[in-house]
Amino acid sequence: MAKKVALLQGNEACAQGALYAGCNFFGGYPITPSTEVAEVLSVELPKIGGKFIQMEDEIAAMASIIGGALAGSKALTATSGPGMSLKQELLGYACIAEVPCVIINVMRGGPSTGMPTGPGQSDVQQAKWGTHGDHPVIALVPASCQEIFTETVRAFNLAEKYRMPVQVLYDEIIGHMRERIEFPEPGELEIINRTEPSVGPEEYKPFDPSFGDVPPMAAFGSGYRFHVTGLNKAADGFPTTKADLVDNEQRRQLRKISAAQSDIELNEEYMTEDAEVVVFAYGSTSRSARYAVNELRKEGVKAGMFRPITLWPFPEKRIAELGKQAKAIIVAELNLGQMNLEVERCVKGACDVPFIGRVDGEPINPGQIMDKVKEVK
Amino acid sequence: MAKKVALLQGNEACAQGALYAGCNFFGGYPITPSTEVAEVLSVELPKIGGKFIQMEDEIAAMASIIGGALAGSKALTATSGPGMSLKQELLGYACIAEVPCVIINVMRGGPSTGMPTGPGQSDVQQAKWGTHGDHPVIALVPASCQEIFTETVRAFNLAEKYRMPVQVLYDEIIGHMRERIEFPEPGELEIINRTEPSVGPEEYKPFDPSFGDVPPMAAFGSGYRFHVTGLNKAADGFPTTKADLVDNEQRRQLRKISAAQSDIELNEEYMTEDAEVVVFAYGSTSRSARYAVNELRKEGVKAGMFRPITLWPFPEKRIAELGKQAKAIIVAELNLGQMNLEVERCVKGACDVPFIGRVDGEPINPGQIMDKVKEVK
């Protein structure tokens, strides 16, 4: 039988990906250009007995999905820059309390209200540093409607696997554009669910490190009664200020990600094998970059593209290698300088890192990239 | 006449510095370990006819100081990590609307509620990236009670001069410890006030670039009627989506800082002239570093310390130079890896950047630093 196909907006694809992944809880607050994610789920979730709730603001939305996730749901929220800024405190809460959930940030122009209906890619450093304190971060940056679908599924999987919030960031352009989506069959994509405790309620500790860096997680109401707090805590979940206990917990949390980089990292490389100039681009900008690379190759220019699909943790090693291979890694993004800094850090001076930034509400077009590549050649 | 001296807590020194700088508006919401800043100002401000208001939350506190500043006040708020996370959206508003104000972040352990009475330095990247969108950032990191006083004054000066929010970050240790403060005489420290319009209300445009990258600012109620918005705007203050107008404004705002780096940057170097190992440290940690450097020098080790007092914009150039001179720049901070990344970026591989991090509620002690220096030697 042929697969189900449909022409979907990026935001619709996101909602469909969430449903495929088993999402059964959405808590949100409307904001352009993310609203369609909520709108689709408000229709679809009740059909499967799932819950859709529109909360009083983005903080409450974030709180509701953490609450929902603790009660066993696979929970999602979707927002844009201003909402993302508001969610920061509770994003940190989800990190320290190790609650799996997925946050969609459909990026528009910023800062502040900025340009609500224009595209932006200027929340990518915020994705890592927005909340105070040290915490693990996973952020994915799909570049097409189909990929929004699959990356949303992957976001849920990573959230469940590593027991933490996972962010998916894409810009208004792909959030609002429509492409054909092929719906994977049930079972076609792997679906991961959180590990449930293998010990009984009496022995259960919610952050028991003896089960590894990602301890099993029980749901509220399942017979396991435990404590959850945003204070620094010991393995038993109760607050502590004992230096060694705090240290253990804090480092374990970061280690969840640092030790699993290879499992989480996902990149696409396009014609980088022999590339003298590599364009680093993600999201909608990578589409311009690919177009540019194709054109440049036609002209005999050895250009290639590196496209992170997992933005955080950052593909440090591979960028360092490319830095040694290429004359330059051009970073193109819809902001005034964000991921280029990270690329600069990783190449350690081995090559130039020219930058193309744009924040006027227009996309970076292939021509801009081609010009820059020719400049550095 | 002898200067007025007093034994003051860091937080008290901050409040006194603010008063010296001409602060006449405080809007806050209590949070450990910053509360004493508010407490002192609640007593002192009304004495000089200034305003102290305790708002319903940190968002409202931030809103109130922006409102107060637009009405002509020199406005301050003080908070700690969780509050800082909540303020992010409006911090971005203050940036795009170019409203001078000062935000104190007395850093505690994080993320989330973390360790409210323990020290931390884990909000330093948040200071730059916490809000969505591109925006200029100035952040200062004093290391003693006296310096909290003077840096608070400088924060107000920079806020007024560059017409933007300025953050002052210090950790719980110096926020709560007491040292002797010498109060500068009135006039001893320079006090800068925002430039008022030189044109009449009819010609006034609130973001008129013909007056330079920092256009003069009128106060509400002064006869100049203008519009303020968090949307992307043109020079006349009204919202626009015209690409060129948006671009001009966005770039001008970043240029305010990038073009004035030398005016804003402030570092202390201690025995770096011939240092083979440089310790990069700020805030309370720099005190341990200085202690360690002194001890190491006694042992004949050529150690030195680089201490940023302006953390953002980052002292890129000087770090690059030191990277070439030193075998290693050790970064010591109360977090699990933040400013070390920035140092790594700037040295471009010219030297090693070993890291000492701590997040267990205890300070980094001189011994830890000495050990690390000896390791890399």
Added chain:
Amino acid sequence: MSSPRIEVIERYCKGCSICVEFCPTKVLEMDGFVVRVAKPEACINCMQCELRCPDFAIKVHAE
């Protein structure tokens, strides 16, 4: 007494037809996307149209 002059600022009029509906004497009419003063002489200067136009698009000038 001559009847009031009805000024329609076409650039502002969005054609919502509120004024048309509220005019008690059917002075106004829709003309595609904008309003038209069809029967100026019938105007009784009740100001309903001006009061209710959401777009500042209609003014009633009594002499």
Added chain:
Amino acid sequence: MSSPRIEVIERYCKGCSICVEFCPTKVLEMDGFVVRVAKPEACINCMQCELRCPDFAIKVHAE
């Protein structure tokens, strides 16, 4: 009927003296920072002390 047994959990008692003040028959007394059962025989089993202790530090066991 023998008088109830008053159990004070010293580790929990913070010496607020609420129980002392509310005991109608002066069974309890402060002893430095903790409460002491001074006149157990006077206890009338009214449960006031247990009810009002904020620290779960006092229990009244009627036989």
Added chain:
Amino acid sequence: MAFDYDKYLRPGKLPHIWCPGCGHGIAMKGLIRAIDTCGLDKSNTAIVSGIGCASRLPGYVDFNTLHTAHGRAAAFATGVKMAKPEMNVIVVGGDGDGTAIGGNHFIHACRRNIDMTYVIFNNFIYGMTGGQFSPCTPTGHKASTTVYGNPDPVFDISKLAIGAGASFVARTTAFHATQIDKLIAEGIKHKGLSVIEVLDDCPTTYGRRNKFRSVIEMMERLKTMAVPVAAASKMTAEQLEGKVLTGVLHKEEKPEYCEQYAEVIKRAKGA
């Protein structure tokens, strides 16, 4: 005589962004007439808003205007007022802005009884973002996120304001156009926090989905919904079913916040 709105409008900013038939324009005109009635000095008046269609109002009027972030208008306005108590401060915004994300600042402004006027444009919907339900969307009605009928109970904004301590609370509708300026003017003159709720219409996102065939029908609904407080006292509970009271719903004299703070200053200076 035609009312001279131009005196208060910024030249060159019209037409405004609101859709054809959007009630916000009617409410805005009422606000301007009220300001005119009260004779407020333009340079000494600030109009503060959040984000939403209604919140775009300040851009069009010639005062000290402050278009803030979604939901935060009352808090910004409080800062302006505290800094310059001699200024007239008026907050405008939508039902979503004021009672969803901005609910906390709204109730605290009411509690403080700071001398500002809060005009809330209640069109029962989040208009700007395309018609998701707001805390004021009637239960059972449709919005883009409640296609099966809104399960949420609504806020009675006026009741909420009174519960929070507002000292002047009034309500009217876009149909009752002349009452808008009267009530706002009374609110402006009132010392303390005054709330004026104007029920209006969003044909584009609310009207269409809820089967109103025209703006006029929406106006009709406002007309029939409204019962003046005086009339209501003579009506039975059944008769009041589905109705909303209009007019001044609550008025009391209470200490004003800036005046109270002036007392603090006095005490501090005396101390």
Added chain:
Amino acid sequence: MAFDYDKYLRPGKLPHIWCPGCGHGIAMKGLIRAIDTCGLDKSNTAIVSGIGCASRLPGYVDFNTLHTAHGRAAAFATGVKMAKPEMNVIVVGGDGDGTAIGGNHFIHACRRNIDMTYVIFNNFIYGMTGGQFSPCTPTGHKASTTVYGNPDPVFDISKLAIGAGASFVARTTAFHATQIDKLIAEGIKHKGLSVIEVLDDCPTTYGRRNKFRSVIEMMERLKTMAVPVAAASKMTAEQLEGKVLTGVLHKEEKPEYCEQYAEVIKRAKGA
């Protein structure tokens, strides 16, 4: 017979962090007795709090416990309840947590009428951070940020809750210890959002600054302040001056949110 609190306490967690004489302990015991009265299954009950002294309660009791961020308890709790409507969800927290930073989530929980019980420990102050005034600190009183006397008017929490749409609202004090469990139990049994305000005491930060010489004096004040609703109806306005009403202040039957949402699900599945 001694009440067996141990059944509900987590072993090894006492003594709690509260100061000597802190009323939170008394209120907590009332909550435990109420839960016992209602016979709630521990594994099927969640206790959710924000941040503050009062909000430390969940750590001590043997349920599904969730100590969230400052002010956000009601929103987290709403998520838990929506996800598992069959669970009993109880929110606890201070006056600051619930009505200052958490005011918005509080009023929206009231509006939704979601079946949870919100027990608010009103000690008139921000205890945890050392005694800054809260929206419930009496006007004129002292706090660390109002040394000249608090200029802020106070929230009447119960009135606010009613204004926001709560369907069950009750109030008592730490002095009226046996009433605490009765009212909370009634609230738990009530279908919909119930608010029980317990006026209690913070000797450390509020008592000291306001010249109370002992916890007992603070208890006395609570005793004399309180007037049962029934009694109040027979008293004059002057007699009620400075008093607060206690008992069930408001009770009505309204559709419960999770049930309403269950209807949405039905409609969606039918569609």
Added chain:
Amino acid sequence: MAERYELRFSGAGGQGLITAGIILAEAASIVEGKHAVQSQSYGPEARGGASKSEVIIADEPIDYPKATLVDACLAMTQEAADKYSKDIRPGGLLLVDEDFVQNPPVGDFKVIKMPIVNTAKNEVGRMIVANVVALGAMVALTEVVSRESGETAVLSRVPEAFRELNKTAFNLGFEKVKALIG
């Protein structure tokens, strides 16, 4: 068909041009199995003013999703015609509603005039289907998808009750243009 074919539908907000774009993209990508990307630009506030919807159709996956040089553009209003005809490629096509675009822009492209709204209003009987009339016309003009695919896509979007109406509209648009361009 060219490797990459760019179409633009422009007019006033509320005229259904986004829907027209979507239907065309569906005809191409779902019915015909080509690659298509549809996008639109929102006004400052997504209400009022000029509105546009773009569709790019290709045999290969489409990288850059925005128009570079437009092959064919529809303009239903004067404002839209003025604003959005700028980047029509040399030799491209511009279809205008002759009743609303009184001064069609001139340039290195071919202008086709047709009474779109009026056809909907007077010949189909419902102004609301003007966008479908326009779609039929654009399909006829560009042949970027077949008439049948276009019709299938239209019909799969509309409820049973409106199928005839839309079918008529689509075909009228198609035929009118065919008649015009011969």
Added chain:
Amino acid sequence: MAERYELRFSGAGGQGLITAGIILAEAASIVEGKHAVQSQSYGPEARGGASKSEVIIADEPIDYPKATLVDACLAMTQEAADKYSKDIRPGGLLLVDEDFVQNPPVGDFKVIKMPIVNTAKNEVGRMIVANVVALGAMVALTEVVSRESGETAVLSRVPEAFRELNKTAFNLGFEKVKALIG
């Protein structure tokens, strides 16, 4: 005086030990013009439990503001003595309230016992000044500031009405220790 002298005041929350530390730091830095840093550690919640205040005094500016090896420690309760006597330097001093520290810790330091709270209660007449008694005792014991400077600092902190009381407390503490250590 050593180049860097570290003192610690420990006991129960509410005993005024932070104030004692502050007064000592003021005596050193304001009255005597030396360098001093005072700090304290808060319990998890700043209430109840053991509490400590540290003062570092030096002739030079003080870098590291926390205690490294404590020269002299005061412990008013058993819990504090157990918890905070650990990092007293070899040969350092530990002053305990003999009525509350029944089992003074043993180590390579000198323990001095004295009835601090009881002196305040019975000899000064107000338990609340126990911290000032302790301060007098610590000054006598360490000679880190002069008796006069200590007294000056105490008096400049207290309201007129309580000056005598505090003066008495300070001097009683001072003298008792002098008598003890000869």
